[in-house]
Amino acid sequence: MSAFLLNRLLQSIVLLVIVSIIGFTVLNLMPGGPLAQFGLDPGMTQKDVERLAAQLGLNRPLWIQYLDWAWRLIQGDWGHSFRDGSAVLSVVGHHLLATLLLMGTSTALAIAAGTWIGIRGATHRYSLFDYCATVGAMVALSVPTFWFGLIGIYIFTLKLGWVPAGNMYTIGDGSVLDYLHHLILPSLVLSLVHVAIWSRYMRTATLDALSQDFIKTARAKGVSERRILLKHVIGNALLPMITLAGMQLPSILTGALVTETVFTWPGMGRLFLDSLGYSDYPVVMGLLIFSAILVVLGNLIADIVIATVDPRIRLA
Amino acid sequence: MSQPPMGEWHVERQIIDLSKKRGKAKNRRRGPQQNGRTKLKREDVPMASGNPAAAPADVALSVRELSVSLPQGMERTYAIENISFDLKRGQILCIIGESGSGKSVTANAIMGLLPKVIRVTSGAIHLNGTNIVGLAPEKLRSLRGRIVSMIFQDPLSALNPLMTVGAQIEEVMAAHDVGTPASRRSRAIDLLIEVGLPDPQLMYHQYPFRLSGGQRQRVMIAMALALEPAILIADEPTTALDVTTQAQILQLIRDIQRRKGMSVMFITHDFGVVAEIADYVVVMEKGHCVEHGTAAQVLKSPGHLYTRRLIAAVPHLTGKDRVPLEVAERVSILKVESLAKTYRSGSALFGKQRIVAAVNGVTFELASGRTLGVVGESGSGKSSLGRLLIKLMESDGGSILFEGRDIAGLSEAEFRPLRPKIQMIFQDPFASLNPRSTVGQILTVGPVAHGMTYGEACERARELLSHVGLDSGAFGRYPHEFSGGQRQRIGIARALMFKPKLLIADEAVSALDVSIQAQILKLLDQIQRETGVSMIFITHDLRVASQICDEIAVMHRGQIVERGPPSQIFLDPKSTYTRELVAAIPGEQPGSMPQHVGYGGHYFGGETL
Numbered sequence: 001m002s003a004f005l006l007n008r009l010l011q012s013i014v015l016l017v018i019v020s021i022i023g024f025t026v027l028n029l030m031p032g033g034p035l036a037q038f039g040l041d042p043g044m045t046q047k048d049v050e051r052l053a054a055q056l057g058l059n060r061p062l063w064i065q066y067l068d069w070a071w072r073l074i075q076g077d078w079g080h081s082f083r084d085g086s087a088v089l090s091v092v093g094h095h096l097l098a099t100l101l102l103m104g105t106s107t108a109l110a111i112a113a114g115t116w117i118g119i120r121g122a123t124h125r126y127s128l129f130d131y132c133a134t135v136g137a138m139v140a141l142s143v144p145t146f147w148f149g150l151i152g153i154y155i156f157t158l159k160l161g162w163v164p165a166g167n168m169y170t171i172g173d174g175s176v177l178d179y180l181h182h183l184i185l186p187s188l189v190l191s192l193v194h195v196a197i198w199s200r201y202m203r204t205a206t207l208d209a210l211s212q213d214f215i216k217t218a219r220a221k222g223v224s225e226r227r228i229l230l231k232h233v234i235g236n237a238l239l240p241m242i243t244l245a246g247m248q249l250p251s252i253l254t255g256a257l258v259t260e261t262v263f264t265w266p267g268m269g270r271l272f273l274d275s276l277g278y279s280d281y282p283v284v285m286g287l288l289i290f291s292a293i294l295v296v297l298g299n300l301i302a303d304i305v306i307a308t309v310d311p312r313i314r315l316a
Numbered sequence: 317m318s319q320p321p322m323g324e325w326h327v328e329r330q331i332i333d334l335s336k337k338r339g340k341a342k343n344r345r346r347g348p349q350q351n352g353r354t355k356l357k358r359e360d361v362p363m364a365s366g367n368p369a370a371a372p373a374d375v376a377l378s379v380r381e382l383s384v385s386l387p388q389g390m391e392r393t394y395a396i397e398n399i400s401f402d403l404k405r406g407q408i409l410c411i412i413g414e415s416g417s418g419k420s421v422t423a424n425a426i427m428g429l430l431p432k433v434i435r436v437t438s439g440a441i442h443l444n445g446t447n448i449v450g451l452a453p454e455k456l457r458s459l460r461g462r463i464v465s466m467i468f469q470d471p472l473s474a475l476n477p478l479m480t481v482g483a484q485i486e487e488v489m490a491a492h493d494v495g496t497p498a499s500r501r502s503r504a505i506d507l508l509i510e511v512g513l514p515d516p517q518l519m520y521h522q523y524p525f526r527l528s529g530g531q532r533q534r535v536m537i538a539m540a541l542a543l544e545p546a547i548l549i550a551d552e553p554t555t556a557l558d559v560t561t562q563a564q565i566l567q568l569i570r571d572i573q574r575r576k577g578m579s580v581m582f583i584t585h586d587f588g589v590v591a592e593i594a595d596y597v598v599v600m601e602k603g604h605c606v607e608h609g610t611a612a613q614v615l616k617s618p619g620h621l622y623t624r625r626l627i628a629a630v631p632h633l634t635g636k637d638r639v640p641l642e643v644a645e646r647v648s649i650l651k652v653e654s655l656a657k658t659y660r661s662g663s664a665l666f667g668k669q670r671i672v673a674a675v676n677g678v679t680f681e682l683a684s685g686r687t688l689g690v691v692g693e694s695g696s697g698k699s700s701l702g703r704l705l706i707k708l709m710e711s712d713g714g715s716i717l718f719e720g721r722d723i724a725g726l727s728e729a730e731f732r733p734l735r736p737k738i739q740m741i742f743q744d745p746f747a748s749l750n751p752r753s754t755v756g757q758i759l760t761v762g763p764v765a766h767g768m769t770y771g772e773a774c775e776r777a778r779e780l781l782s783h784v785g786l787d788s789g790a791f792g793r794y795p796h797e798f799s800g801g802q803r804q805r806i807g808i809a810r811a812l813m814f815k816p817k818l819l820i821a822d823e824a825v826s827a828l829d830v831s832i833q834a835q836i837l838k839l840l841d842q843i844q845r846e847t848g849v850s851m852i853f854i855t856h857d858l859r860v861a862s863q864i865c866d867e868i869a870v871m872h873r874g875q876i877v878e879r880g881p882p883s884q885i886f887l888d889p890k891s892t893y894t895r896e897l898v899a900a901i902p903g904e905q906p907g908s909m910p911q912h913v914g915y916g917g918h919y920f921g922g923e924t925l
Contacts, residue, residue, distance in 0.1 A: 215471035217428055220468075221539060222461030223491040231487075235478050311523035312477055 010304070012296040017070075018293045020285070024066045027281055034058065034082050034279040056082070069285065078289075079282035083275075088286040091271065098168055099255035099267035101179070106187040107252050110194030111245065117195065118202020119237070122210060123229065133199060140196035146187045149262035157183055166264035186263040190256055194248075201244055205237040212236065239310060246302025250294035254287070322833040324376035356675040375442070376547050376579035377403035377426065377464075382439035382449075384421055384430065392582050395421040395434060396603045403547065408573060408580040410590045412626065413600035414914055415800070422600070423549050426454035426581070427466055440573045444546055448512070452826070461488045465540035465669050469552040471532035475524035481508070482520035488542040507538035510748040512568060529694070530561035536566065541576075548573070550579045554589065558693040558856050563900035566592050585829050587630045588859070588903030591615055597624045618856040630903065631859035638776045640686070648720075649818055650682040650705070650849045656703075657700055674700040677714070677876035684817070687844065689865030689882075691897070692859055698854045699875040702822045705852065706740050707731055717882050719817065736814035743823035745803035755781070756791040763813050773813070780809040784839060801832035808839065815847070822854045837864050858897055862886060870894045 009250040035053055038044045053059045057068065072079060078088035136244065140148075157165040163185045164170070169178050209215070209234055218228045255269030264270075275283040307313045364603060376656060379402075384395040396418035403409045406575060411419045424430045426441055440447045443463055447454060460466075465488075475484060483502040495503065496591045501520075508516035511534040524532055539855050540548055549567060554562035570593050573580050584590060590597055595610040598622065607620040618624045656660045657675040674697045682688050692698045703709040705716060707723065716724040718738065723731055742748035749758055759777035764770055778788045784805040786798075795803055804824065811819055821840065825833040841864055855861050861868050862882045870885065870893065877891045889895045 023794040027602070119797065135511070212467060213470060214476040217468065217474045217539075218487070220427055220460055220466040220489055222457050222459070223487060224457060227491070231479075232476050236476070259510075310478065312525045315523065315526070 004307075006124075008300055015296060016289065016292055020289055021066065021071065021235060023285060023288045024069065025062070028062055030063075032279060034281055036279065057149055068281075070094055073289070078286045079273075081283050082280045083278050088282050091283055092268070092286055092290060095255075095266060095268045095271040096253065098265060099253060099260070099269065101168070101183065102190065102260070102267055103252040103255060105183055107194060107248060108190035109187060110191040110198050113191070114195045114198025115238075115241075117199035117203050118204075119206050119229070119234065121199065121203040122206035122237075125207070130203075133203075135201050137196035140192045144258075145189060145193055145256070146258045146262050148192055149186070149259055152185050152189050153262075166262075168266055168294070186259055186265055189263075190259045196276065198241075198244070202237065202243060205240050206233060209233045209236040236310075242306050242309070243299075243302050246298040246300075246305075247295075249298030249301065250291050253294050254291040317819055323389075325659065358571060359531070374405050374443075375402045376405045376444060377473075377581065378440075378442040379422070379426070380424065380440045380442070382422070382441060383437045384425055384529060385437045386433055387433045389549045392603065394437075394603055396425075396600075399439070399600070399603075399605050401598045402604065402609060403581055405546075405579050405581050406573075406577045407595040408570070408582055408593050409596045410582045410584060410594035410924045411600060412584055412587065412590055414626070414831055415583055416602065417600040419600050420551055421603075423466065423551050423581065423583055426549060427460060427464065427467075428453075429460075432684065450866035455640050458492065459541075459846070462543045463545055464494050464547040464549060465543070465545045466549040466551065467533070467536045467540050467553045470556050471529050471536055471553075472556070473733065474536055475532055477524055479523075480520070480529070481522050481524065484524075485535070485539050485542055488539055489878070492543060494543060497538065503542065504538075507542055508535075510541065510572070511535070511538045513538070528561075529557050533557065533561075533565050537565075537572070541572065544576060545578070547579045547581065549583070551583045552585070552680075553582075555584070555586070559858065559902075560693060560896060560900040562589075566902065567581075569593065586628075587615070587627050587830070588901070591903035599626070618723050626831055629834040631830075631834065631837070631857070633859060633882070633898070633901065637881045637883050638687075638864070645912040646683045646685070648681055648850075649684050651715075651717040652681070652705070653679050653715045653717070655701070655704060655716060656712045657697075657704055657709065658712050673697075673874045675704060675711075678712075678871075678874075678876055680869055680876065680879065682818075682850050682852065684850050685844065685848040686866045687853055687864055689861035689868040690852060690854045690871055691856065691861045691868055693856055693897075695869040695873075698871045699822055700874075701871070702740070702852065702854050706820055736762075737817045739811035739814055739819055740815040741804075741807050741811050741821040741824040743818060744827055745800050745807055746795075746827075748807055749803055751795055754792055754794055755798075756807065758795070759791075759810050759813055762810070766814070776813060777809070780812050781806075783812075783843075784809045795899065799832075801829055804828060804832075804836050805839065808836075808843070812843065812847070816849060819849050819851045820854070821851060823856065824853070825860060826857065833860065840864060858886070858901055870897065871910050 008258075034056070035049055035058065038049050038052065047185075057065060060068075064119055067081065070136070077091075080087055117133050121133045124130055153165045156162045164182050166182075168182055170182075186219035204289040215228060215232055218232050253268065255267040255272070257273055259265070260267045261273060272284065272287050275287070326849050348539060380400050382399045383397050387394050399418075399422060401409065401411075411422060413419045421430070421434065425436055426443070426448075428451070430436070436449050437447065441449050443459060446459075448459065451459075475481075479487075482501065485507055486497075486500040489500045489503065494500070505516045505520055508519050513531060513534050514518045519527075519535075524535070526537065536553075548645060549571075553569070554565050566589065569580060569582070572578065582589075582593060590611060591797060597607075597609060597611050597614040598605055599607040599614065600624065601622045607614060607618065607623045609619075615622060615627065618627055655675055655678045656673070659672045659674050676697070678697075678701060680688065690698045690701060700709070704711045707726070707728075711724050714724060715722045718734065721734075723734060726734075749755075753761070756774065756777055759780070760768075760770065760773035762775070763773045768776075774791075778791055781790050782788055786802060786805055786809075790798070790802075790806070795806065798806065804827075807824075824840070825836050828836060837860065840851070840853075843849065851864075853861060855867055858868075861883075865882060867880065868885045869876045870883055870891070872891075872893045878885065878889065878894045880890075884890075886898055889898055
């Protein structure tokens, strides 16, 4: 196990270096840049802009900028936002909790509902339920999330007035109940697409497990269908799902760009969008590295979990 | 195989002694089970008495005029039609037939395990006097594992990979509410001892992937025996096993059957197995019972043509050498010298490295137009050797002189022009053909890649298809439209597209029914006689090897332990390992199998099988 972990750690570091180089280069190759907005400002001369560039270190060659940035990052300094000068880590931290709340809720919902729908669809294959689930998943996957978001706001906010249209809390309130009230609609809308994906995978995995020979063995032993499902089918069906869950982890923390925008949710997705708009490169780079680390971590956790639950890997 | 076969034998003998001593413990355990059994009888008596055709008391299982229908659009409308037979108490009944004969459907009907789309349309199945046709699912479930249990063909997939061996055995008892967790545990360990597994305390906590095929089949048997059922159904339980393991499992089933007075319904396609264990035989063809009788009757004087064909198809040790192919000039095609391959797993850095010498100093020579059989059990290194020869894998040492040139050290680019000259025929005719390509594409893609024009390749493909016994319409069809034997013919045609000098057949007939095996062997023999190609025939089945090989090399743990013509290997084996292998062949005891049967007994060059 330790050898495996060390190996993966080394791979991850190489991966992170490559991702950061590509990200840094592409970001700086884009036309415009953080100083472009000042070029249009009549209150600033060319000299002022140049002085600002020198101050921020933007006049140096790109590779020196990268090395400088990377060196600071290794020391724990993620840089400062161009916009308001606050530390990138604290900016990210502020938005992280909001995203965690939204994405955590919707992912938990999606996994619970998707697992149930998937298993039921497989055990009641070609039943009315299965057909409805299939068609429903198709719709949820093909219609864009923002459309569901807007329709949700139209029906539940404008027509029925059940839930607020956006934001994470009412200014001046901020009780747990108020947070939950704001959470309902965006988390449901967001979970739709994930339920669709998860239930489809779960259905396939369950069908796969059901067709295994050891299920027939269990039946020949006289084990009840219920126990076969609980003890033999679900365990084996969930194994491939662990990898999928691992890939889900980064998105729990990096947020949903579109949904957060539709519901004006102050999460990571919106932070990313806003920072790009302002050419706030330190924040964008910070988010990039952050999500790359999460991807690596998510896969690593999935592998470790699989190795823990599957004796063939654990003991091999 | 994680342990030497001799060891397993030894253990088994001890076990039998042990189980005699533990008579007391067994009586104590019997309590709750008997309760369960009486309860069932009380429930089911009305149903049984309602049927006038109820079987006599010495019959454990009686099948009467059983028909099972198939869903529409299948090859035929029924899976089995009008099947009747009795399994007497304390007997072994063998049901024999080729794939598609309906023998597994019969077994599943008795277990109440037929898929929903396949239904029993008429007839009766009496289990211990109870007609189970039309019984409620919950009642059927309560019979399964308690009155009748079943073991399956493939022990590798029949056990849940995520549950320990012990937990899976205990589950049978838990499913029928027998015993307490503690008593189930001690019973599970007793069962592991009973089926001859080494170190039962450790085995109890083992996961299936740690066990060899034979050991897993023993676990399956332990599971089937847990509640001491009256009837055991064994669906080809040894087909997937090595010949020595097969002999051990057959021995175990027979021992247990005698010890417990159990009735066994044994399904097989191999008359060699029938000769080993059967008391009574039912022969099935295409869903019909064509012949039945005592084992002696059916084996000695088979009445039906189909039975005779099946018996004739069983390959026998010839004891005679093959009539060598007449070649103008015999040249050396392949010369292998101290070839070696070592597998390493784990990491050298952190210790725990496992090193397995898969091929260890193998030396042999093969002349043109000759066939060398490489025989050994799984894990003996025979398939690794095949892969080294065709350079699907790099060797660690030694040389492979192909037509005088050492190919062992060649890079892939240097070896590529030589590839057409060495071709391979694979074991699994289902997995080795791309399901999305037509047969024509499968046959032509290789030669075209090596520079043949498409038209030329097509012409040759059609020629070869008819040569291997398929009609030329096969060219445009997809692999799934063919049976296993036909697919293997396609595989052979594919290998011949290049006019190879050397054919490597890796277990080329192992996945096929015995009767199809004989046809494919005949085809390979015929092809060799026509083209003069040299062949390396890798197999675990000595009987098969004896049919087609001029010379046989017996492999054991990466080394060739014996080499010689079939007559020497079979009649006068020099090494103990070869002797073991020969002794393990089913149906080869003197007088147990008829050696000459009128139909189809001649295959190779006038040699009698």
